[in-house]
Amino acid sequence: MTEKLDELIDTVAQRMTEADGHPDMRTRVMAVIDDRARLVRRPWLMPLMATGAAAGAALVWMLVSPRPLPLSQPVPPASQAQAPAAPATPVAALQPETVSSPAPVVRRMTAAPRATARLSSAMPESVIATHMSEPPWPDDEQNMTIPTLPALAGPAPITIEPIGWHDLAIAPVTVAAIEVKAIELEPLRTGAGGA
Amino acid sequence: MTIDRTSDTAADERDYPAEHALIAAAVAGDREAFGALVQRHERAAIRAALAALGRQADAEDVTQDAFLIAWQKLPTFRAEASFRTWLLTIVWRQALARRRVRQRWWQRFVTADRGDDGRTEARFASPGVSPEQRVVDRERAGAVAAAIARLSPKLRDTLLLAASGEYGYEQIGCMLGVPVGTVKWRVAEARRQIGMAVGGTRDD
Numbered sequence: 001m002t003e004k005l006d007e008l009i010d011t012v013a014q015r016m017t018e019a020d021g022h023p024d025m026r027t028r029v030m031a032v033i034d035d036r037a038r039l040v041r042r043p044w045l046m047p048l049m050a051t052g053a054a055a056g057a058a059l060v061w062m063l064v065s066p067r068p069l070p071l072s073q074p075v076p077p078a079s080q081a082q083a084p085a086a087p088a089t090p091v092a093a094l095q096p097e098t099v100s101s102p103a104p105v106v107r108r109m110t111a112a113p114r115a116t117a118r119l120s121s122a123m124p125e126s127v128i129a130t131h132m133s134e135p136p137w138p139d140d141e142q143n144m145t146i147p148t149l150p151a152l153a154g155p156a157p158i159t160i161e162p163i164g165w166h167d168l169a170i171a172p173v174t175v176a177a178i179e180v181k182a183i184e185l186e187p188l189r190t191g192a193g194g195a
Numbered sequence: 196m197t198i199d200r201t202s203d204t205a206a207d208e209r210d211y212p213a214e215h216a217l218i219a220a221a222v223a224g225d226r227e228a229f230g231a232l233v234q235r236h237e238r239a240a241i242r243a244a245l246a247a248l249g250r251q252a253d254a255e256d257v258t259q260d261a262f263l264i265a266w267q268k269l270p271t272f273r274a275e276a277s278f279r280t281w282l283l284t285i286v287w288r289q290a291l292a293r294r295r296v297r298q299r300w301w302q303r304f305v306t307a308d309r310g311d312d313g314r315t316e317a318r319f320a321s322p323g324v325s326p327e328q329r330v331v332d333r334e335r336a337g338a339v340a341a342a343i344a345r346l347s348p349k350l351r352d353t354l355l356l357a358a359s360g361e362y363g364y365e366q367i368g369c370m371l372g373v374p375v376g377t378v379k380w381r382v383a384e385a386r387r388q389i390g391m392a393v394g395g396t397r398d399d
Contacts, residue, residue, distance in 0.1 A: 005390055012339045013358030016249070017242040023255045025237035026230050029262040033226055 218278055222269050229269070233262050236279055239361040240286045243370065246355035247290035248297075257293050261286040280369045283362065287370040335393070342392035346385055353381035 214235070220228035240261060244254035265282050272281055343351060349371075356367045357378070368375045 002390070005393070006386060008336065008339055009343075009354075009386055009389055010358045012336050013343060013355050014360060016340065016343065017245045017355050017359040017361075019238075019241050019245060019251055019254070023237075023241065023251075023258075025241065025255070025258055025262065026234045028255075028259050029233050029266070030226060030230050032259070032263055033229070033266055037226075 214278055215274075218269070218272065218274075221266075222272075229266055232278065236282055237262075239279065240282060242359045242361050243283050243286045243356065244290045246352060246359060247287065247294055253293055253297070254290070257289045258286060261289045264289070276369060277366075280366050283366060283370050338393045339389060342389040343385075345392065346388060350381050350385040350388065353378055354385035357382045 214232070217228045217232050217235075221232060237258065240258045241251075241254050244257045244261075245251065248254050248257065261282065264285050268285075272278065276284075343354065346354065353367065353371065356362055356370065357364070362370070364375045364378045368378045371378065373381075
């Protein structure tokens with residue numbers, strides 16, 4: 001009885017490791033090896049691939065990096081510009097009264113990976129597709145979270161020039177009002193030539 | 196059924212000069228020689244991957260990856276073990292890595308089956324017996340397959356590798372990184388647990 005069971009176990013186990021058909025692994029493996037060899041024989045492809053990889057990595061870093069965007073305008077008065085800059089503060093740590101303070105001190109929210117923007121017009125789909133990495137996107141495109149838009153604390157209006165949006169021919173965005181965790185933006189203007 | 200677990204090792208030793216020449220040529224860059232090595236060992240490699248993964252598509256992908264790794268690392272092959280054992284070790288590591296990834300991502304969505312898709316049960320047919328007996332045999336084979344699926348991974352892997360008839364106990368020990376004695380114990384323990392599961396016939 002035990003021998004019969006052992007035989008059955010062997011039979012079943014053997015069939016559990018039997019491949020259906022013959023996959024011709026030799027052809028598959030040799031095809032991949034030949035492809036790689038062709039790549040090696042074309043050394044001019046290497047720098048192209050390296051450049052592409054570097055550009056891709058840079059793009060990803062640019063999109064996910066929480067670093068602040070450069071300010072274009074307006075330039076604060078000299079006396080105020082020389083005032084000591086406040087330390088960078090995460091958006092979550094901001095107090096409403098701090099944000100609405102009349103002191104024209106511009107602070108960059110270096111630690112804010114996200115900012116909620118309420119737009120007065122719909123954002124172009126190209127921008128949404130580029131920056132909305134976490135679908136589903138909101139039905140109301142005028143209230144959305146922009147992962148790569150840095151929050152700026154300071155008096156409105158402030159114009160920011162979004163890094164990385166140049167390729168999309170998006171004009172600089174003027175910040176009309178700033179709330180805690182929210183930025184109200186003026187209508188985006190699209191098209192080559194910007195603002 | 197008698198499984199000769201020493202035949203492959205003996206065959207390896209018998210073919211050693213020819214295989215050694217193929218390996219040397221492959222190390223020198225001869226892709227056709229490596230292709231011959233692939234052809235020689237693909238069956239054993241796929242069966243090892245199937246033992247770990249249970250799905251043929253995954254097993255073929257893993258086997259292909261393992262052969263490509265072997266092609267890249269062939270210059271480092273020192274012939275301390277046979278090429279077959281060295282290759283199977285690569286296959287097994289790749290298969291386990293694939294299995295870990297698969298479990299991590301899909302364990303919430305799929306049942307804990309072996310991915311056998313019932314093919315063992317369906318393919319189990321004993322020619323020359325009555326239809327009634329065939330049904331009984333098929334049901335019993337299905338029970339055995341289910342019992343194998345419920346084994347712990349260590350016991351199941353070892354049993355499937357041993358029962359496949361492709362590998363000797365020493366090769367299995369090298370693949371799993373355990374002594375031969377452990378391999379033998381696992382096979383015996385797996386058989387005991389299966390026997391208990393299908394009706395306690397092991398203790399008859």
